[in-house]
Amino acid sequence: MSAQAFLSQFVQVAVALALAPLLVGWVNQCRAWLSNRTAPPLTLPYRTIRKLFMKDAVVASNASPLFRLTPYVVFAAMCCAAAIVPSLATDLPFGVAADAIALVGLFALARVFIALAAMDIGTAFGTLGARREMFVGFLAEPALLMVLFTASLISGSTSLPSIVDTLAHRELAIYPSLAFAGVAFTMVSLAENARIPVDNPATHLELTMIHEAMVLEYSARHLALIEWASALKLFNYSCIGLALFVPFGIAQGSDDWAAIAIAVPVLVAKLAAGGFALALIETASAKMRIFRAPEFLGTAFLLAVLSMLVRLLLGS
Amino acid sequence: MTPPATSLVLAAIAAWLAIGVLGLFALRKLRIVSRVLFPAGAAVGVGLAIAAYVAISAAPQATTLPIGLPELPFHVRVDALSAFFLVLLGAAGAAISWFSSGYFRSSEGTPPGLICFQYHVFLAAMAMVLVADDAYAFMVAWEAMALASYFLVTTEHRIPEIRRAGFLYLLIAHIGAIAILLCFGVLQGGSGDYTFGAMRGATLSPAWASIAFFLALTGFGAKAGLLPLHVWLPEAHPAAPSPVSALMSGVMLKTAIYGLLRVAFDLVHVQLWWWGAIALSLGLASALFGVIFAAAQTDMKRLLAYSSIENIGIIVAGIGLTILFKAYDKPMLAAIALTAVLYHALNHAFFKSLLFLATGSVLHATGERNFGKLGGLIHRMPWVAWLALVGTLAIAGLPPLNGFVSEWLLLQAFLFTPTLPQSFVNMLVPIAAAALVLAAALGAYVMVKFYGVVFLGRPREANLAYAHDAGKYERAALCALAAGCVLLGIFPGAVIAALDPVNVLLIGHSAGATAGNWLMIAPFGEDRSSYSAVIVLVVIVAVVLVTIQVVHRYYHGRVRHADAWDCGYPLQTSRMQDTAEGFGQPVRQVFEPFFRLERHLPSPFDAKPFYFVKPGDPWWHWVYVPIARGAELVARFVGLIQQGRISVYLTYSFVTLLALLFFVR
Numbered sequence: 009m010s011a012q013a014f015l016s017q018f019v020q021v022a023v024a025l026a027l028a029p030l031l032v033g034w035v036n037q038c039r040a041w042l043s044n045r046t047a048p049p050l051t052l053p054y055r056t057i058r059k060l061f062m063k064d065a066v067v068a069s070n071a072s073p074l075f076r077l078t079p080y081v082v083f084a085a086m087c088c089a090a091a092i093v094p095s096l097a098t099d100l101p102f103g104v105a106a107d108a109i110a111l112v113g114l115f116a117l118a119r120v121f122i123a124l125a126a127m128d129i130g131t132a133f134g135t136l137g138a139r140r141e142m143f144v145g146f147l148a149e150p151a152l153l154m155v156l157f158t159a160s161l162i163s164g165s166t167s168l169p170s171i172v173d174t175l176a177h178r179e180l181a182i183y184p185s186l187a188f189a190g191v192a193f194t195m196v197s198l199a200e201n202a203r204i205p206v207d208n209p210a211t212h213l214e215l216t217m218i219h220e221a222m223v224l225e226y227s228a229r230h231l232a233l234i235e236w237a238s239a240l241k242l243f244n245y246s247c248i249g250l251a252l253f254v255p256f257g258i259a260q261g262s263d264d265w266a267a268i269a270i271a272v273p274v275l276v277a278k279l280a281a282g283g284f285a286l287a288l289i290e291t292a293s294a295k296m297r298i299f300r301a302p303e304f305l306g307t308a309f310l311l312a313v314l315s316m317l318v319r320l321l322l323g324s
Numbered sequence: 325m326t327p328p329a330t331s332l333v334l335a336a337i338a339a340w341l342a343i344g345v346l347g348l349f350a351l352r353k354l355r356i357v358s359r360v361l362f363p364a365g366a367a368v369g370v371g372l373a374i375a376a377y378v379a380i381s382a383a384p385q386a387t388t389l390p391i392g393l394p395e396l397p398f399h400v401r402v403d404a405l406s407a408f409f410l411v412l413l414g415a416a417g418a419a420i421s422w423f424s425s426g427y428f429r430s431s432e433g434t435p436p437g438l439i440c441f442q443y444h445v446f447l448a449a450m451a452m453v454l455v456a457d458d459a460y461a462f463m464v465a466w467e468a469m470a471l472a473s474y475f476l477v478t479t480e481h482r483i484p485e486i487r488r489a490g491f492l493y494l495l496i497a498h499i500g501a502i503a504i505l506l507c508f509g510v511l512q513g514g515s516g517d518y519t520f521g522a523m524r525g526a527t528l529s530p531a532w533a534s535i536a537f538f539l540a541l542t543g544f545g546a547k548a549g550l551l552p553l554h555v556w557l558p559e560a561h562p563a564a565p566s567p568v569s570a571l572m573s574g575v576m577l578k579t580a581i582y583g584l585l586r587v588a589f590d591l592v593h594v595q596l597w598w599w600g601a602i603a604l605s606l607g608l609a610s611a612l613f614g615v616i617f618a619a620a621q622t623d624m625k626r627l628l629a630y631s632s633i634e635n636i637g638i639i640v641a642g643i644g645l646t647i648l649f650k651a652y653d654k655p656m657l658a659a660i661a662l663t664a665v666l667y668h669a670l671n672h673a674f675f676k677s678l679l680f681l682a683t684g685s686v687l688h689a690t691g692e693r694n695f696g697k698l699g700g701l702i703h704r705m706p707w708v709a710w711l712a713l714v715g716t717l718a719i720a721g722l723p724p725l726n727g728f729v730s731e732w733l734l735l736q737a738f739l740f741t742p743t744l745p746q747s748f749v750n751m752l753v754p755i756a757a758a759a760l761v762l763a764a765a766l767g768a769y770v771m772v773k774f775y776g777v778v779f780l781g782r783p784r785e786a787n788l789a790y791a792h793d794a795g796k797y798e799r800a801a802l803c804a805l806a807a808g809c810v811l812l813g814i815f816p817g818a819v820i821a822a823l824d825p826v827n828v829l830l831i832g833h834s835a836g837a838t839a840g841n842w843l844m845i846a847p848f849g850e851d852r853s854s855y856s857a858v859i860v861l862v863v864i865v866a867v868v869l870v871t872i873q874v875v876h877r878y879y880h881g882r883v884r885h886a887d888a889w890d891c892g893y894p895l896q897t898s899r900m901q902d903t904a905e906g907f908g909q910p911v912r913q914v915f916e917p918f919f920r921l922e923r924h925l926p927s928p929f930d931a932k933p934f935y936f937v938k939p940g941d942p943w944w945h946w947v948y949v950p951i952a953r954g955a956e957l958v959a960r961f962v963g964l965i966q967q968g969r970i971s972v973y974l975t976y977s978f979v980t981l982l983a984l985l986f987f988v989r
Contacts (some may be wrong), residue, residue: 031649061879067889070782072702074713077868084867088860104850105859106723109732113723116768120720123772130700130781135902138776142769143910149768150761153735158755160739164855223891227901229875260343302914309758316754321747 012263017100023212023272024090024247028239029053031246031279038287056250058108060232069130078125079233080227080324085118085234087160088241089148091184095247095273097167108156111248112149115200119145126222137221142208144218147305148199151192154312159252161319168251176255184229184322188315189307190253195308197245202238204290206301214294243279246286250278328589329379329385329402331453333410336372340365340448347440355437357423365444366421372415372451379407381825384459386521393460399519401457404825405590408666409454409582416574416673417447417763419804423681426565426797432478439565446472446571458752459508459518466504470497470866473576475692476568483938496556500546504583507539509702511591523591533592537599541588541606548636551610557615562693566684569625573632574677578669581639585665588647589830597651600836603644604756604861610924611637611763616918617910618770620939622904623693624683627774628676631719634763635672639665641760642734646831649737652744655833660847661737663835666823668730671812678715678805679774682708685798688793695904700783704791707799709779714806716775718813720768724864726813731764732855733847737840739846756929765857773907782898814857815841860984907936912939 033050040047049055067076091102093113106114121140160166162185163174199206202219211217223234235289251258257274259267296304343365350356379385386402392398397949401411424443428436430982449472452465473496478490512518512528560571588595614633621627626976642665649658683693685708692698702709738757744750783789794802812819820835827835835847846854875881888898912919920940926933965976 030618061875064880064882064884066886066889067917069885070700070703070781070888072709074702074780080868080871081864083871084864087867088863091863097976102859104844104846104854105863106853108734109853110723110855110860111729113728113732114617114720116720116765117717118721120717120722120772124776124780127772127776127780129888129890130898130901131888131896132900133890135776135781135907138772138912139352139902142772146762146765146911149765150758153757153761157739157754166736167850167851170571170851181829183872197407213346224891225325226878233871233875261906299913301536313754313758316758317751320743320750320754 010263013099013101014133015266016263017102019268020096021087021091023094023096023275024240024243025087025236027276027279028223028243029057029236030180031243031283032281034241034280035242035287038083039057039291040195040282042291052086053235055238057232058302060227060235061229062196063228065228065230067227067230070129070156071225072128075125075128075225076230076284078121079237081121082118083233083237083240084120085114085246086237089114089244090240092168093244093247094169094172094251094258095275097268098172098259098266099261100169101168103169108160108168108171109153109166111168112153112156115152115241116149118241121223122222122234125182126225129225131225133217133221133224133236135186137218137224139220140218143298144301147302150198151198151305154194154309154316155189155193158185158315158319161226161316162186172251172255172259175252176258185315185319186253188289188311188318190249192308192312192315193252195304195311197249198286198289199305199308200241201245203272206304208295216298218298246279246282250275250282254278271317328385328387329375329382329407330385330400331452331457332375333372333379333402334389334400335452336375336414337448339368339926340444340451340655343368344398344441344444344448344875347437347444349437350440351437352435354429354436357440357966358428360426361440362421362428365447365633366418366425369414369418369447370416373411373418373949375403375672376407376410376414377822380404380822382409385781392464392801392868395459398461398464399457399521400455400461400810402455402514405582405585406454408823408826410451412578412673413447413454413575413774414452414672415808416677416805417571418683419568419801419808420567420574420677421447422804423570423684423798423801424939425799426795427567428565429630433482434475439476439479440854442472442475443568443571446476450575456624457520459505459520460510461524463501463505463508469576469579470501473568473572476857477564477572479565479568489556489563489662492553493556493560493599496546496553500543500553503539503543503546505543507543507587509535510536510539511587511655515851517756520586520591521731524593528592530594530596534596534599536592537588541603544580544584544587545606545640548577548584548608548640549610549614549633550636551613552947553692553826554610554633555941555943555948556615557624558621558629558772558941562623562625563682564819565678568685568688569678570680571630573680574673576929577632577636581633581636581643581669583663584640584643588643589650595651596856597648597649597749599647599747600644600648601752602650603647605637605644606643607637607641607644608756608759608763609637610765612759613637613918615763615766615770616911616915617939617941619766619773620908620919622695624695624698624774625680625693625697625912626776627770628679628683631767631770631797632672632676634767635668635676635719637673638731638734638760638763641756642668642737644718645734645756648744648749653856654742656821656835657742658831659827659833659835660733662827662831663820663823663847664730664733665735666821667733667812667816667883670819670823671726671730671809674805674808674812675715678809679712681798681802681805682712682715685794685802686791689793690788692785697785698783698788699781699898699901700788700883701780701791702779704783704788705793708794708802711799711802711806712779713775714848716771717932718809720771721764722768724813724861726809729813729816729819729845729855729857731760732759733845736853737849741854767891769770769911770883775908777902781901784898784901784903815842816845816855820845872965912937918942953959
């Protein structure tokens with residue numbers, strides 16, 4: 009572990025922090041284009057976050073310290089996750105501290121904290137959001153784990169850098185197990201990032217909200233951190249997807265600065281394509297009733313199990 | 325020179341018995357019992373844990389006690405497996421005893437001195453179970469444990485439901501004990517020698533070995549709460565006083581795990597692969613069933629009891645996996661799976677005790693076990709609430725706490741399963757892994773419900789405003805258990821190294837050699853998987869602190885307090901929060917076929933509409949009710965010969981006599 013490795017680790021997290029709101033802005037812009045609306049500026053999420061940081065925080069008088077601590081914990085968990093996911097380079101120092109299972113654990117940590125904070129004020133919408141978030145989570149989390157397990161089985165390792173290394177150096181072909189896993193992963197990412205068809209990030213109708221219902225009571229800097237953390241979560245999921253299914257252009261060593269310099273624009277290009285695909289899926293589908301979500305996520309889970317079985321039994 | 329471990333353990337058992345007897349002399353003197361005897365018991369527990377910790381890595385030591393029947397003395401032996409479970413018993417027992425010092429009050433039920441007696445006999449019997457080295461001593465200790473815990477469960481014996489719960493517990497405990505007795509009968513292999521040493525030497529045919537294993541799985545499963553013999557658990561745990569629930573759930577269930585490990589790996593020589601497959605399936609079925617039912621509960625102790633069924637299910641699934649690997653001669657994987665089993669047993673002892681004790685404090689402060697009448701206790705009981713948060717996060721399996729480590733290890737064992745000879749097993753392994761992660765994710769749902777409804781939100785009843793925080797004994801005990809959860813979570817390398825002698829004893833292979841150091845665990849080598857709780861914890865804490873500093877430095881830390889916004893709805897009452905029924909409703913709806921719901925939905929014309937739902941345990945209807953009906957049917961036939969006339973009975977005697985004369989001649 010050289011100082012350079014740590015430096016590239018920092019660069020990766022910094023790039024994630026900087027690009028995450030841009031990704032959200034890009035997806036919103038694509039959505040607007042696709043539905044024939046005038047698009048908001050690409051930098052709107054940055055301005056929103058800055059605006060929120062400037063404001064006075066209004067906290068419900070019966071909030072406990074847990075409520076005020078949660079945005080920081082969620083943000084920290086997402087930063088940790090951004091350090092684990094090999095978005096720019098494999099072989100990062102933090103990669104050995106936490107593997108794919110720990111990554112899912114970090115997402116779960118953030119989810120549990122935000123659900124608890126939503127229940128803390130004791131409002132009807134807060135508990136509704138917390139219940140639905142945990143409901144979506146208990147179906148989505150196993151599916152995500154199974155997708156990662158399939159990738160782990162292929163590479164014989166649960167460490168994400170090794171997975172990416174293995175996948176990037178395989179013969180270019182369509183692998184049935186990865187195809188199943190890819191579909192499952194797409195479905196899980198939609199659910200986990202509060203996207204249509206499971207949730208609607210732009211909703212203003214309280215009864216249909218999931219994620220937005222949980223953060224209703226947050227304002228100012230707390231809300232800014234949560235928004236930023238949500239953007240990071242989307243960024244992390246996109247990077248996991250890119251790392252598993254399009255693992256090209258990621259720098260091999262952590263001190264190969266030329267490769268990292270190339271990796272940044274490659275990543276931006278891949279994210280732009282991925283963001284457009286996300287916007288396309290969202291525009292083309294309608295939001296489901298909440299009790300259709302188990303069918304959707306159950307399908308994702310079964311597809312993920314199927315991909316693991318295909319890998320184990322057929323070896324492909 | 326240090327005294328041998330056996331003498332230290334026996335001294336601890338004797339000390340606990342002595343403390344118990346002293347309790348009988350101070351029958352109604354609460355002050356002496358709570359300020360002297362229970363703390364003394366806690367000190368003995370700490371001593372036992374330290375002595376046993378040293379003994380894990382020492383060679384097995386055996387001795388014979390001159391008590392018991394003539395020609396049938398008690399054999400005692402401390403090896404790595406016993407010592408590991410003694411550490412668990414000593415550590416968790418010490419914290420629970422310390423909590424008990426502040427917990428028990430004078431009540432209408434059993435007087436405090438008698439509780440003290442029963443409690444310490446219970447502890448001593450559990451320790452004796454763990455060190456017994458012959459079937460006779462084992463069964464005596466096992467029955468003493470069952471009886472002592474029965475009396476503890478029925479502390480509030482004036483309440484009919486509690487007597488009923490106690491009876492159910494005793495009944496199933498004895499069904500289990502019969503199975504264990506028969507298991508030992510099979511294991512001695514016709515030699516008539518019931519010492520464990522002789523059983524180790526006996527060679528059984530695979531058929532008899534299988535019978536022994538399944539008798540053990542039934543017997544110990546009844547005590548541990550495996551399907552379908554779990555029904556006593558959700559009845560007995562809410563009935564018992566909270567420290568007793570903690571002791572039963574945290575420690576007593578582990579004696580059953582100990583027994584199963586002892587029989588499956590030590591007393592039986594050869595393990596067959598299909599035992600593993602069955603134990604794995606049964607364990608995962610229990611885990612899923614337990615967690616789905618936990619999500620639907622409205623009584624906090626009942627919820628925790630179902631969550632114990634889940635955790636025991638995970639542990640038994642791990643044992644099944646270990647057997648599978650051992651049978652296929654993969655000692656490295658078997659050692660990893662066994663490590664996960666032992667680690668999870670230890671973790672469960674800590675976080676489940678912590679949560680049961682926290683419910684005890686809540687119960688004392690509010691007099692309420694029902695979720696629907698709690699809420700907002702984080703403001704009134706900050707100590708209990710924040711310490712319970714540690715337990716909640718740990719049991720939900722979140723990094724960097726301890727629940728995550730054992731699940732991580734178990735998943736590693738699943739993931740690195742090589743191709744096994746039976747294709748059926750090859751399919752079972754990934755499906756089992758899927759079931760395990762589903763159970764784990766549902767576990768998080770359940771714990772958010774538990775914590776959120778009890779401690780967060782607004783108080784659902786007016787009298788909750790008068791709830792008080794736990795006393796200093798209770799706080800100290802909760803702190804100790806929470807610290808245990810954190811330490812077990814962030815130093816997994818040290819824990820794995822400490823329990824490695826058990827792997828060597830049972831599997832004949834070490835998992836610790838490659839398992840990593842204090843900073844990082846990497847059971848299969850760093851390039852395949854690694855996890856460092858310390859780094860994760862440090863990074864999360866560092867990012868939290870840095871973010872707080874940066875935000876406050878470059879912007880401002882101004883905060884205004886106001887009423888909750890809630891989208892501007894003005895009339896908000898605490899009854900608009902989710903109740904426990906409400907929070908569990910999605911799970912109930914998704915898994916509806918598992919439940920037998922008693923439900924009342926109001927019609928639009930009800931003058932006084934009310935909603936009522938009770939999730940019933942279907943196993944009553946699948947297993948127990950048919951058995952009861954069958955017993956009634958048989959009784960009715962037997963009743964036919966009961967005429968109540970002396971002449972008829974004399975005729976029976978005459979016929980019997982004739983028959984005997986004919987046969988015996």
